[in-house]
Structure formats: C-alpha cells, structure tokens
Amino acid sequence: MMSISSKIVGYGHCVPQKVLTNDDLSKIVDTNDEWISTRTGIKSRHIANNETTSDLAANAAKMALINAGIDVSDIDLVVLATITPDYTTPSTALVMANKLGIREGVPAFDISAACSGFIYALTQADNAIRLGQASKALVIGAETLSNITDWTDRGTCVLFGDGAGAVVLEATDNPEETNVLATRIFADSKHIETLKTNGGVSTTKSSGFIQMDGKEVFKYAVNALANGAEKALEKAGLNANDVDWLLPHQANIRIIDGTAQKMGFDKAKVLTNIANHGNTSAASIPLTLSQKVNDGTVKKGDIVLLTSMGAGFTWGGAVLKI
Numbered sequence: 364m365m366s367i368s369s370k371i372v373g374y375g376h377c378v379p380q381k382v383l384t385n386d387d388l389s390k391i392v393d394t395n396d397e398w399i400s401t402r403t404g405i406k407s408r409h410i411a412n413n414e415t416t417s418d419l420a421a422n423a424a425k426m427a428l429i430n431a432g433i434d435v436s437d438i439d440l441v442v443l444a445t446i447t448p449d450y451t452t453p454s455t456a457l458v459m460a461n462k463l464g465i466r467e468g469v470p471a472f473d474i475s476a477a478c479s480g481f482i483y484a485l486t487q488a489d490n491a492i493r494l495g496q497a498s499k500a501l502v503i504g505a506e507t508l509s510n511i512t513d514w515t516d517r518g519t520c521v522l523f524g525d526g527a528g529a530v531v532l533e534a535t536d537n538p539e540e541t542n543v544l545a546t547r548i549f550a551d552s553k554h555i556e557t558l559k560t561n562g563g564v565s566t567t568k569s570s571g572f573i574q575m576d577g578k579e580v581f582k583y584a585v586n587a588l589a590n591g592a593e594k595a596l597e598k599a600g601l602n603a604n605d606v607d608w609l610l611p612h613q614a615n616i617r618i619i620d621g622t623a624q625k626m627g628f629d630k631a632k633v634l635t636n637i638a639n640h641g642n643t644s645a646a647s648i649p650l651t652l653s654q655k656v657n658d659g660t661v662k663k664g665d666i667v668l669l670t671s672m673g674a675g676f677t678w679g680g681a682v683l684k685i
Contacts, residue, residue, distance in 0.1 A: 368541040369489045371683065373431025373531035376653035377422035378409040378524075378640065385521070392517040399521045400638075404616025408524030408641035411507040417449045417458040419527035419646075420505035423653070424463060427529040430657075433499060435463050438531075440497035441471035442488045444480025444504045444645035446674075447511060448473060451564055455505070477558075477673025478612045479548065480504055480645030481528070482591075482681050486546040492534045503529040504645035511560055513572035522615070523573070524641035528649025541684070544666075545599035547591060548679035554583065558674040575674075584614065585621040587678040592626060592670035595680030603627055605666055606682075608655075612671035613637040613647040622670070634660070634667075644673070661685055 384407040385396035400406055411419070420443055428435055443456035450458070456471035465471065476483040481504035488500040505527035514520045535541060557579045562571020588611050596602060609628045611619050616637055623633045636651045643650060648669050655661045665685045672678040 365536050367493055367495060367534050367536055368538070369492045369532045369543040370535045370540045371530045371542050372533045373427040373433065374653040374656045375423040375426025375428070375430055375529040376527065376650045377419045377426065378526040378650070379411045379414050379419065381410045381412040382407050383410045388521055391514055392520060394517045394521060402617070403522060404637050405521065405641045406638045409526055410509045411525045414507070415449050416445055416447050416505045416507045417455050417462060419507070419525065420455065420459045420503045420529070421462040423505065423527035423529040424459065424501050424503055427501070427531045431531040433531055436466055437499050438465055438501050439469050440488060440491055440500035441465060441469060442474060442484040442500065442502050443471070444474045444476065444484040445506055446475055446477050446480070446644060447507045459503070476645070476677045477675060478614065478642070478644045478647065479671045479673040479677040479679050481648045482546060482669060482671050482679040483548050483677070485543070485681055486548050486679070488532050489543045489546055492532060498534045500532040501529060502532060503527060504647070504649045506644045506646045508573070508644055511570050511573055516572070518577060519573050519575060522642045524643050526640060526643040526646045526650045528646050528651070528653050530649060544682040544684055545595045546679065546681040547594040547598055548677070549591065550675060550677045552675065554676040558676070581615070581618060583676060584618045584672050585625055587672040587676060588612070588618070588622040588670045589625045591672070591678045591680035592668050595670070595682050596668065599682040601666070601682060606632070606668045607665040608632055608634050608661055608667045610634040610648060610651060610667055610669050613640065613651060614642050656685060
C-alpha cells in the first residue's frame with residue numbers, strides 16, 4: 364500500500380509596520396532598555412495598528428503560496444493557530460480564507476494551544492495529509508497579542524509582539540521528499556492558573572489580559588521544551604547530533620539558552636528572532652522559520668528541530684527536513 368506523507372513547499376511571514384522599542388516602552392511603564400534586554404533578550408516588537416489577526420495571517424499565507432508556486436485554488440485544508448481571534452465566531456481561519464479566496468467546501472478551522480499552537484496545527488494538517496484527507500494545506504500561526512496585553516503591567520507588557528507565519532504542506536508518496544519527519548504534542552492541565560488571561564466569554568464576558576507567574580513558567584518551560592524536542596527526535600529516529608538547527612518558541616532568551624544548554628546545543632545552532640519581535644505566541648516558530656529560510660540561514664537539506672510550550676501548559680516538538 365502506498366504511504367502518503369507531508370512535505371513543506373512554501374514559507375511566509377508578516378509583521379505589522381509599527382515598531383515599539385524598549386525606549387518607547389520606558390515612556391509607558393517604569394522600565395528601561397537595559398532591564399528588558401538583559402532579562403528577556405528583547406529590544407523591540409511589532410504592534411498591530413488597525414491590522415487584525417486575519418490580516419497578518421492572510422499576508423503570511425500569500426507569501427507562502429507564492430514561495431511554493433501554488434495557486435490558492437489548489438488549497439484543500441486551512442488550519443490556523445491563534446489565541447487572539449478576530450471574532451469569537453466565525454473562526455479566524457474562515458475570515459482569512461475569505462480574504463484569500465479559498466474555494467467553497469475547503470475545511471478551515473482554528474486551534475487554540477497558545478505558544479504551542481503552530482506545532483499543534485502542523486500536527487493536525489500532517490495527520491490529515493497522511494490519512495488522505497487533504498493534498499495541499501495552509502498552516503498558519505498568527506497573533507495580535509497587543510490586544511490582550513496589559514500595558515500598565517511591566518512584568519508582561521515588555522514580552523509580547525504581533526505577527527504571523529505560514530507554511531504550505533503538500534502530500535507526497537516519495538519518502539525522499541518527506542520533510543515533516545515527526546510531530547509530538549502534549550498537555551498538562553494542572554497548570555492552567557500559571558499562565559492565562561484573566562477573562563473569557565463565559566467567565567468575564569471580555570477577552571481579559573495575559574497574566575503569568577514568571578518564575579513558575581521559567582521553571583517548567585526549559586524541561587517542557589527539551590521534552591517536546593526529545594520526543595519528536597525519538598519518533599523521527601534521530602538524535603541531537605543529526606540536528607542542524609534548534610528552533611525553540613521565542614519566549615525569553617534565558618529560556619531559549621537554558622533549553623539549548625539542557626539539550627547540548629551550541630548557541631550558534633539556535634535560531635532566534637526574539638530581539639526584534641518578542642514573544643508572538645503561535646506565530647513565533649513559523650515567523651522565525653520563514654525568515655531564516657528566506658534569508659538563506661537555513662538551507663535545503665537542513666534538519667530543524669522545533670519545540671514550544673504554551674499556556675495551560677501545552678507543549679510539543681517537530682522535526683523538519685528543509
């Protein structure tokens with residue numbers, strides 16, 4: 364029986380034009396560039412100014428389609444990861460699909476797994492292709508976290524930014540072409556109070572703002588990121604020595620460095636864009652990946668190990684061969 368798998372054939376990304384620097388933030392809350400950059404690695408972030416999550420997602424998806432040389436009419440699945448949807452309903456995937464002109468009948472849905480959202484979405488799209496339920500899929504991570512950020516809370520407002528990243532997946536029956544080598548996703552619901560928003564439709568009838576226990580998040584994050592990466596490598600039948608690049612969720616430079624150290628990766632093999640983008644939640648991995656592929660840092664044939672952890676906690680890993 365013929366075995367079907369996935370290959371990524373296009374990458375895209377989009378960020379808002381507006382840039383908010385650490386110096387800009389120092390005029391809003393009691394903070395400064397040195398305090399932010401030494402603790403987080405962040406120097407600036409992009410902030411939506413009238414752009415919606417679906418706007419950013421659509422622009423990233425258009426770039427990915429052009430990059431793949433695939434017409435929008437060929438897409439037969441859309442999976443979008445976000446915790447900052449345009450509306451409670453319909454899904455942001457549907458709103459974006461309408462903007463792109465996705466044809467009638469194509470399934471489109473959102474996934475809410477916070478910073479792990481893209482790996483969750485990639486897993487679902489890869490599964491659909493392997494089951495023969497789709498042949499060409501758009502997978503997007505997009506956020507406008509500025510809309511759920513408390514700009515009076517210096518402990519959180521310095522961290523977050525807005526943006527989107529996208530990939531196009533295509534079915535293949537050639538094992539040599541397969542480049543989604545493995546995905547693994549996990550969750551542990553005991554931690555829902557550690558990182559969350561303080562609002563929601565059925566609780567406060569509002570979206571609320573991001574709240575977190577920074578020390579607890581840090582303590583859990585390094586272990587979870589390493590675990591997600593190691594489980595994905597194990598599923599792919601590879602080890603850390605086979606990996607060209609580690610791409611962790613862009614949460615905090617200390618967490619990134621701690622994960623790399625725990626897994627034995629040299630800093631030179633770790634992909635980051637946190638300095639200029641901050642934490643963009645579900646967008647952070649596809650945004651970084653698209654940038655690094657398109658600027659030539661990541662080259663064809665490279666093995667890239669993705670890992671992420673998000674509110675709740677959710678976490679996961681994926682192994683790609685570019």
